[in-house]
Amino acid sequence: MSTTQAGKTQTGTATSLLRFATAGSVDDGKSTLVGRLLHDSKSVLADQLEAVEHASRRRGQETPDLALLTDGLRAEREQGITIDVAYRYFATARRRFVLADTPGHVQYTRNMVTGASTAELAVVLVDARNGVVEQTRRHAAVAALLRVPHVVLAVNKMDLVAYAEPVFAAIAEEFTAYAASLGVKDVVAVPISALAGDNVVEPSAHMDWYGGPTLLEHLETVPVGTDPSAEPARFPVQYVIRPQSEEFHDYRGYAGQLASGVLRVGDPVTVLPSGHTTTVAAIDALGTATDLAWAPQSVTVRLADDIDVSRGDLIAGAPAPVPTKDVEATVCHLNERPLHVGAKVLLKHTTRTVRALVKEISYRIDIDSLERRSGAEGLHVNDIGHVVLRTAEPLALDDYSDNRRTGSFILIDPSDGTTLTAGMAGEAFDTVSTTDASHEEDWV
Secondary structure: OOHHHHHHHHHOOOOOEEEEEEEEOOOOOHHHHHHHHHHHOOOOOHHHHHHHHHHHHHOOOOOOOHHHHOOOOHHHHHHOOOOOOEEEEEEOOOOEEEEEEOOOOHHHHHHHHHHHOOOOEEEEEEEOOOOOOHHHHHHHHHHHHOOOOEEEEEEEOHHHHOOOHHHHHHHHHHHHHHHHHOOOOOEEEEEOEOOOOEOOOEOOOOOOOOOOOOHHHHHHHOOOOOOHHHOOOEEEOOEEEOOOOOOOOOOOEEEEEOOEOEEEOOOEEEEEOOOEEEEEEEEEEOOEEEOEEEOOOEEEEEEOOOOOOOOOOEEEOOOOOOOEEEEEEEEEEOOOOOEEOOOEEEEEEOOEEEEEEEEEEEEEEOOOOOOEEEOOOEEOOOOEEEEEEEEEEEEOOOOOOOOOOOOEEEEEOOOOOOEEEEEEEOOOOOOOOEEEOOOOOOOO
């Protein structure tokens, strides 16, 4: 298969896959929206719908509560909120989907980072009665930080504001302006009622003033995927294969998943962090030799020269990143335990894990004003900030704005293995201003 054919496989209308995440404040109707999307697109099995109808009757509801299709945890059903990230898989005639339904409560913002980290589109839900609130801005900021290329603003509960166009227009204008300040280039606003089904899958009869697509129509037609040949090749080594048998006496292969780009037999590559250069001698995919591989295929790569390559090394095409022990990154802190200057952590980047020290917390980003608040000694749960790390071994990181896979990492507590922080190499937003807030009362 040629790289052109590979790109068509990723972006073609019949076979393309869209990974998207939903986010919104508590009680904005996000779970109902996801349930409506699954129900009206005929992606719910009969026994699932029957179970929801039965559960709804037990709670005294005459009609099925579609939110129960996604709120799978007992605590979620009891409290009526989403706590964990719920993944749903469905398909239409035009496209396949992986949906990550993320929590809306500020306590679980870190779960949105998990759900949106691989998403190509984020649906941010807003209650038409409340408009853009702090958590809306936080979710937009997280989507921008994670470089999610497409954002949909779903203005929900339009039925509760008499389907008024001015209400929708004001919310869309405010959100679009805020998203633009974050560097988000593609924002589409859709007025909906998840409860009544307006503009989710079927066009609304109550909003003839809206001439755009329904939510599902937009999800089916938004451009997804990229041409792998347009990105530099990045192949993190996961496993070294040395059978040392009579049949494969001299076989030495490096197995892993191609994070980005295309590798061809004969391509010059650099092994990082050692810096040794060589060429690709052979590529094996599912036990069969092939001339090329493209992201995100899992393959085994053989090199022309017998050099030292281990798990965690990166086989990179040109231009190759420069290995460094000094890492500057934008981070979102995910753990209840604060991250302080001087903390000793483990840094996991692709298949490589190294010891690291938090040298500096440069600033914390104020989600409302997007100002950089300097003078921070620590980051608390859900805080977004900029840190400087010193690693025990050099890492080959790309800038996150150039490569989401090889520009991201996580920080881990070495004492118990819990995830502390999600990191993205480089700066957060080009438009953020810096403010010395070391003496401000609202920051401790």
